[in-house]
Amino acid sequence: MKYFALLILTALPMISCSGNEESTFENSKPVEKQVYAFDYKNYAVQSISAYKGPSGKKINPQESYLKQYWATYQEPAWKKINLDLKNNSLQLVSEASADHTYSIKIEKDSVFINENSGMSFIGIFNRNESSFTLKRSFRYIKKMPRENVNALMISQKAVFGSTDDQDIFGNGIFSNPLEMTETGDDIVWTNVDYYYKN
Numbered sequence: 001m002k003y004f005a006l007l008i009l010t011a012l013p014m015i016s017c018s019g020n021e022e023s024t025f026e027n028s029k030p031v032e033k034q035v036y037a038f039d040y041k042n043y044a045v046q047s048i049s050a051y052k053g054p055s056g057k058k059i060n061p062q063e064s065y066l067k068q069y070w071a072t073y074q075e076p077a078w079k080k081i082n083l084d085l086k087n088n089s090l091q092l093v094s095e096a097s098a099d100h101t102y103s104i105k106i107e108k109d110s111v112f113i114n115e116n117s118g119m120s121f122i123g124i125f126n127r128n129e130s131s132f133t134l135k136r137s138f139r140y141i142k143k144m145p146r147e148n149v150n151a152l153m154i155s156q157k158a159v160f161g162s163t164d165d166q167d168i169f170g171n172g173i174f175s176n177p178l179e180m181t182e183t184g185d186d187i188v189w190t191n192v193d194y195y196y197k198n
Contacts, residue, residue, distance in 0.1 A: 034086040038132045038196035040079045046191040049165070053144070053185025056177030061188075069140045069156070069188055076194040081132055083111075083125065090122070113160070121161040130198035137163040139189045143173050144182040162191045 048066065050059045066073055080093035083104075090113060091101045102113035102122075109126060112119040124133040136158055143153040153173055168187060169176050180187070 033130075034084065036083040036085075036130060036132070036198050038081040038083065038198055040076055041195045041197050043074055043076070043192055043194050046162070046193055048190045049163075049188070051177050051180060051185075051187040053180035053182045056174075056180035056185070058177065066138075066188075066190055070138050070158075070190075073138055073190070073192060076134060076136070078134075081134065081196050083132065115160070120159075123160075132196040132198075134194040134196065135161050135191070136194065137161060137189060137191050139163055139168065140186070141168070141173050142184065142186040144184040146182070163189045 045063050045066070048061055048063065050061050050065070051057065052059055077097075078092040078094050078100075082091040082093060084090070085106075088104050089101055090104045090111065091099055093099050102115060104114070104122075105112045105119060106125060109124050110121060111123050111125050111132075113122045121135065123135045126132070137160075138158050139155070141153075141155045145152055155173065168174070168189060174180060174185075174187065177187075
């Protein structure tokens with residue numbers, strides 16, 4: 001009888017411990033992934049806007065029109081993207097040139113990079129699908145020489161994020177489409193999404 005009582009007292013803490021282990025296991029959450037390596041999959045043109053002089057008329061071109069301005073818009077400059085949530089950094093990896101690393105801020109699913117002393121929208125991070133959508137905008141503006149200015153002005157660039165009318169007009173070469181008074185005045189921009197998967 002004495003041994004039986006000792007056996008019960010010895011087994012009691014083990015039963016109690018095993019109960020604690022189960023409750024600890026039930027309450028634990030899976031460890032969230034901190035580093036993602038995305039590979040480029042495909043692209044989609046989201047919008048195309050074009051205006052032509054001499055009347056500043058808006059035209060509605062098809063995607064094939066873009067090849068006149070950007071021969072390689074269908075391929076991103078970066079084939080891989082590394083997203084490090086622990087260190088708040090994003091690295092754009094190129095096979096042909098130097099890689100670029102940025103400090104980032106994420107709001108909901110929107111990713112912003114610290115660029116040119118400010119935060120710029122660069123894309124969408126979908127945690128559930130382990131995917132990243134890189135947002136790029138291509139802009140082309142040509143202003144033919146005027147009577148008082150003999151210089152031809154051309155601006156062609158690619159930026160992160162998206163472009164709207166207010167990003168083009170009132171910020172430089174033309175204040176509005178009505179100022180496109182010469183034949184050859186030309187404005188084209190397109191917003192392209194590049195899709196990456198983990």
